[in-house]
Amino acid sequence: MAVPFQSYVLVLPKPVMLFFQFLAWVDFAVSLVSSYLGLCGPPEPLTPTWGEHALYLPATETPSSSIKKQLRVVAFSRFARRRRVEELTCVICLSEVASGHEVRELGNCAHGFHADCIDRWVDVGRDTCPLCRAHLLPSV
Template sequence: MAGPFHSYVLVLPKPVMLFFRFLAYVDFAVSLVFSYLGLCGPPEPLTPTWGENALYFPATETPSSLIKRQLHVVEFSSFARTRRVEELTCVICLSEVARGHEVRELGNCAHGFHVECIDRWVDVGRETCPLCRAHLLPSA
């Protein structure tokens, strides 16, 4: 028989957390001023320590948005013409890609998928082709 479960998590009210974030901003600003005056090295960047504070420090661009920006979007008819395919099934949603649908063409393997499907694939952190597991983009 298992004993009682004890959780030792300290829960702080949101105003207290915001106050600590404010102190971190003040510390960062003071370090930045000292850095520009040459009195110390550059300050450490402000990064959230856990997920819920991510909205206080918005990222400029995520890795998934960088990948999506570099992958080409074409209409299926032009994709089919260049690849000499007559029909294509999106292996992510398992539905057929029809004429007029937008297809995102991958950089390494040249496989194609619905734009919405591959965007969701990339948004969850996957960086390989769902079909052949090649990297989505060529290496630098």
């Protein structure tokens, strides 16, 4: 038995969208003129800021920097000796980890990734291993 597919997308005709865009420009122009006359503050930009969804925390200590401080950075040669592996592929960037690269070893599962790759992984708010989904650090 098939499930009927329904889409609830509102499609506006192009003239209606152009009208709303025109109203936005008029609002911007009026705000700009009133700003120059000293009647109000500067107008908001017309283009949306893509960082609105980001969580802004004080620069001193963020959760990602706390996690990165607790994850050990080692040379790949040392990591390979301890884990008895000859080659390692970073599943984040999908490239080989060479002998001169720095590797971050995760606290729970002991998987290793390029330090820069796992740093970016943590910076976007992920707190699990990209390979096995175990938490990056042991729970206290």
